[in-house]
Amino acid sequence: MAPIAASRDEFEEIPTIVGIFSAFGLVFTVSLFAWICCQRKSTKSNKTPPYKFVHVLKGVDIYPENLNSKKKFGTDEKQQKSKSAIPKNSLHLDLEKRDLNGNFPKTDLKVQNSLEPENFSQKHFPEKESDCVSLESITSSTSSSSVDKPDKLGTLFFSLEYNFEKKAFVVNIKEARGLPAMDEQSMTSDPYIKMTILPEKKHKVKTRVLRKTLDPAFDETFTFYGIPYNQVQDLVLHFMILSFDRFSRDDVIGEVHIPLLGIELSDGKVLMNREITKRTVKKSSGRGELLISLCYQSTTNTLTVVVLKARHLPKADISSLSDPYVKVNLYHAKKRISKKKTHVKKCTPNAVFNELFVFDIPCEGLEDISVEFLVLDSDRGSRNEVVGRLVLGASAEGTGGEHWKEICEHPRRQIAKWHMLCDG
Template identity: 45%
Template sequence: MPWRNKEASSPSSANLPPEALLSPSSRGNMADKLKDPNTLGFLEAAVKISHTSPDIPAEVQMSVKEHIMRHTRLQRQTTEPASSTRHTSFKRHLPRQMHVSSMDYGNELPPAAEQPTSIGRIKPELYKQKSVDGDEAKSEATKSCGKINFSLRYDYESETLIVRILKAFDLPAKDFCGSSDPYVKIYLLPDRKCKLQTRVHRKTLNPTFDENFHFPVPYEELADRKLHLSVFDFDRFSRHDMIGEVILDNLFEASDLSRETSIWKDIQYATSESVDLGEIMFSLCYLPTAGRLTLTVIKCRNLKAMDITGYSDPYVKVSLLCDGRRLKKKKTTIKKNTLNPVYNEAIIFDIPPENMDQVSLLISVMDYDRVGHNEIIGVCRVGISAEGLGRDHWNEMLAYPRKPIAHWHSLVEVKKSFKEGNPRL
């Protein structure tokens, strides 16, 4: 066989020196070339290159194999249980494209020849301006607008919290003359009906107020109260401009309130007064084998008063959403005349595991009205597409199946997109 003869002759050729393979005339030319320094450098580089490709050791082969295996998407063998009859109604509401099974694009890596070139490739550096603008907008929303100095003290005999507004420093100018006419509104949340405010100080960016304000409140309720200070610029002929606000979540932050304590706080930028709608606590639990999602509404606190009596008649409505459409909704019982209702009621939805990343829950706290329409106090949302705590709570539930995960969620106003996308929400 030719390849056998070639293989048999190769060892003898390999043992001969390179000069033996050249003719006499070629040897002379090679000697002249070796005297040239440029040729010498080229040959040295060639020798170095050839030395970099010996037989690959077994250890390197194993490491390359492991590297490829890590980057190869392995097809995991799963045993699909028979579809439960509970999920029939759920799948009937899903869009048609959701019944398409996930496509398998193969387990092999694409060949090197099919790698995309630089033409048409997205260059992130071209989009840095947008991210910079986003950071500037974010910093604009959180920038400081001066400082405010106030003190807190609790009078145990009269059960009254005494808030003393002392002064403000380095406020931004809101008038054309480069000054402002500042004053401060004071709330003790969640009560917004009792609104107190300081006198207006003309043409100054460093006003000294030195005024006391009294809020009757039992001592045991102080832990659930928040102090809200809103700084405004007075305008005689138009709407007053809001400079910023300060919200003190913990009244015991500086001291136990038994003695007067001076506090300095940065005034945070705001264009309108933030409304505290209250909070809701609920737990999430998912059973993958049964395809069952359980949301347990535990309780609410500090809800916004919707009735003339200063209370509300709250109940909770939970809507199952898929691609912006509401598939199902369920409600709790109604709690009369309270801003801190306790429910401990479970709401169950049957959702197949393959659809868990396509759904979300909209939790709405409603105020029941016997005569007119029921009003929305506030909402929150949980799911893969939710934001902040709503997304984190959902991911934590999926990470710990069969275990109830409970969190407090702040209620927010209904977004415009919810109203436009589905008026029934």
């Protein structure tokens, strides 16, 4: 019986040993966790921030160009070299000399005006040549340079080819170079190209939009089937170069017309380039007419627009008539602020709308206000085609400007007029 009692005592000591080891383990893990947290806090406090936000001081922008961790505000070797390379006359701001409020100490900087007569020394203008320089020569040179250098809209590069096996006409739009900047803030454009085969306008294609570039490389190929080779000479290619605008109507950069008469495609691919010209908007009697009534309420500062009728609208296809409707856009300082549209009239070249729209004018007077009317052909299968366009405003030409002048001179009077539609 003695050995059995000894074994029971040993089994009773095991739980106490396990409890002691677990207590030591818990104390160790808690102390280790606390030590790790202290180390992390110390390392975070010792680290310098990757960048600092510095405001603009008296028109001098000292904000860092790239907010990278490699470019810090400190006294590195590269910064010391750059400081030594700065000339004495240039304006230099030492960021380390700022006080606690971030201000710089006052220094006696004497900046001379370049237009003062003291700066015109003999080093810049010798005595022999000083008599030759005059204001008339400067003005004549600037005026002649402005006349000799017209506004260039860039160059379009493309290639033409005819596939005799498939009886298809192939156009490859390669690139455009030297486009003007249509966005004044970023000084870039978002160009894309629309191409139409004239005179029937059956084949219409467009490229993708390339963001923020003045030298877009499209490299897109368009193949048109069912065009016999003997009819290629009678066709004209029309390229429209535009800049995409998300908030208003896309800006038209220019256009290129290519008559295919005299271009031999039997020998293979033909590489071509043409200068982009300014778009010419001509009135065309084939676009039809639109009857519009306007009334300006000076007391409530509202403009009432009534789209009455449209007549002599062209056919969308040879076989069927168009399904017209009118889209009305209100612009303030070339920015669209409101838009409306009428109902669709089915299969008619002479549509009667009789729909009224009231626009709130954001400013007093109609000097910066213009109204655009777009007559479109409704097509469920594809994108709606613009049949004609009309603009009424202070800067509009022809009947559009006359109509606008009448409603400004005679407020609270409803004035209606027929207007010829232009190419959209």
